[in-house]
Amino acid sequence: MSIWEYANPKRFMDWTAPVMRVAFAVAAACLAIGLIWGFFFTPEEARQGSTVKIIYLHVPSALMAINAWFMMLVASLIWLVRRHHVSALAARAAAPVGLAMTVIALITGAIWGSPMWGTYWAWDPRLTSFLILFLFYLGYIALWAAIEDADTAADLTSVLCLVGSVFAILSRYAVNFWNQGLHQGASLSLDKEENVANVFYIPLLVCIAGFVALFLALVLLRTRTEIRVRRTQALLARAQRA
Secondary structure, three states: OOHHHHHOHHHHHHHHHHHHHHHHHHHHHHHHHHHHHHHHOOOOEOOOEHHHHHHHHHHHHHHHHHHHHHHHHHHHHHHHHHOOHHHHHHHHHHHHHHHHHHHHHHHHHHHHHHHHHOOOOOOOHHHHHHHHHHHHHHHHHHHHHHOOOHHHHHHHHHHHHHHHHHHHHHHHHHHHHOOOOOOOOOOOOOOHHHOOOHHHHHHHHHHHHHHHHHHHHHHHHHHHHHHHHHHHHHHHHHHHHO
């Protein structure tokens, strides 16, 4: 069986229903454990005090904000190459979720950064590129809403997604590109010396797992809704012609 058969709307609706339920359950469990563990059972950090505990919201949301755009990029490329409607709908469904993650990351980053930098905002390379990514999310959602023809909207938003991927990459690696930025280095790294201490690291991983599962569940839920909306529109158009 070809993997593309799973992109058939009927098959997609069948296999995603149980996956979505499991993803919601995993998200609820991981977020409850990770956030309670992180906020109530980890010590204060020597320099940042209790402010550092916002890491359990900021890092996972920032990670998902960037990776949500990459997921949209992959889905958009599949649409452009294979013309699978479900992939275009999945990209559209992921955009509001990614936008919400970006907003959470920007707000928590400002709260976290204020005691360290003396300001809620600085035109740091990573912060600036992340803000631009936020604007691309808004533009992507607005473009889908502005164009009536679904295929044309999918084509144009896919091109916009390709352009926006540059800023998604900059958001992830700006600290490496411009060492003079205020933003700290990565909290998670293949280099163990760059990771946060284990007392913070383990609950952080649990929170990240929760955010990943939540993102998956929400995207599946929204994609299933988009498919139902598309079916309803097709039925209404058929009824009007009749």
